[in-house]
Amino acid sequence: MxxxxxxxxxxxxxxxxxxxxxxxxxxxxxxxxxxxxxxxxxxxxxxxxxxxxxxxHLRAEEKQAFFAWAIIEILRHTVSATGGNCSTAADSAECCGHIIKDRILAAR
Incomplete structure (x- = not known):
């Protein structure tokens, strides 16, 4: 891998x-x-x-990693602001993993 x-x-x-x-x-x-x-x-x-x-293509990988991180951060702050129980980026990824996966795949 x-x-x-x-x-x-x-x-x-x-x-x-x-x-x-x-x-x-x-x-x-x-x-x-x-x-x-x-x-x-x-x-x-x-x-x-x-x-x-x-x-x-390392620059493309870096760009993809940045946008995946940015999505997780946005979701983490959105969930926190709405009273959700996702306190870390990992929790947010688990809570909204399907959204993140779909966005990343759509970007390819």
Whole structure:
């Protein structure tokens, strides 16, 4: 199973951006191989390959993780404001998991 990138993993993208194209970088216990070239105007890689040979789009994963976190936070505060008993993001995800899942899948 792929380990998703979370909003707190920004240093991993910084390390990948700092590495030269074609390099192998280990960040947060995962090894990534950068492509030899980039089509991005800024020269940063648009994708990388993980140790299993799977192509990963880390910026898209980071964006998806951020919006999943934002949805959970909105639901957590909404439930708290309406007198619900969901005091943590994990509780909110459990209470409203189907909404979060549907929103994430719709974004793909």
């Amino acid at each position: 792929l380990t998703p990138i979370t909003p707190s993993d920004a240093p991993s993208l910084d390390a990948i951006d700092a590495a030269p194209l074609g390099a192998t970088v280990t960040v947060l216990g995962e090894t990534f191989t950068l492509p030899q070239t980039s089509r991005q105007a800024d020269g940063r890689p648009g994708h990388v390959w993980d140790a299993h040979g799977s192509r990963r």
